[in-house]
Ligand SMILES: Nc1nc2c(c(=O)[nH]1)N(C=O)[C@@H](CNc1ccc(C(=O)N[C@@H](CCC(=O)O)C(=O)O)cc1)CN2
């Protein structure tokens with residue numbers, strides 16, 4: 602199958618999860634993430650603000666704020682296809698819809714990519730090698746090369762988004778993630 606069709610198919614089946622099912626699975630994924638060393642030790646982290654049936658990040662963000670972590674969310678420039686990290690001061694307040702209807706802070710306070718200890722990554726499909734298929738914008742593939750080599754990348758995914766092997770779809774610019782957390786397991790890539 603072509604990359605585009607595979608992405609479409611997986612995203613379509615993810616949209617078929619009921620709200621209750623998505624919530625329950627997201628809770629299991631959240632529980633796993635919140636006890637990972639990479640989360641507990643992170644002083645500065647970035648997380649996406651989930652839309653539609655993406656693995657929900659609300660509780661992760663609330664906990665990070667409670668724990669006094671510095672937390673950033675993506676702000677995209679859809680013309681330049683680039684993405685910056687913006688400081689999140691509160692949640693769910695202070696947010697406004699940006700490109701693609703994804704919420705963004707109403708006031709932009711930049712956080713440098715080099716300051717991030719942990720990046721929680723969204724996606725359409727993943728494999729156990731950490732290969733990732735995104736939405737096709739290339740936003741994370743342009744952003745991730747700018748983070749510190751020591752920063753940890755963790756993707757959140759439902760089991761239904763896990764493919765056996767995506768190697769054949771990967772291009773030179775594609776960035777792999779270090780962990781994939783699903784409702785059933787934690788996959789550590791390296
Ligand atoms: N919650 C969340 N935030 C995120 C991402 C994400 O995957 N999830 N991103 C990860 O990269 C970046 C935004 N990337 C995106 C890339 C493409 C489309 C997109 O193509 N959306 C429509 C088509 C719109 C159009 O083509 O005009 C679609 O889903 O069909 C959306 C977001 C940054 N923020």
Ligand SMILES: Nc1ncnc2c1ncn2[C@@H]1O[C@H](COP(=O)(O)OP(=O)(O)OP(=O)(O)O)[C@@H](O)[C@H]1O
Nearest residue numbers: 724733734735736737738739740741742743774775
């Ligand atoms: N680092 C990069 N430099 C230049 N172009 C890039 C880079 N990364 C991706 N692109 C371009 O962006 C487009 C989308 O890439 P790709 O299909 O890999 O996105 P994706 O990883 O699925 O999306 P996203 O990261 O937004 O979730 C492609 O045309 C690709 O050539």
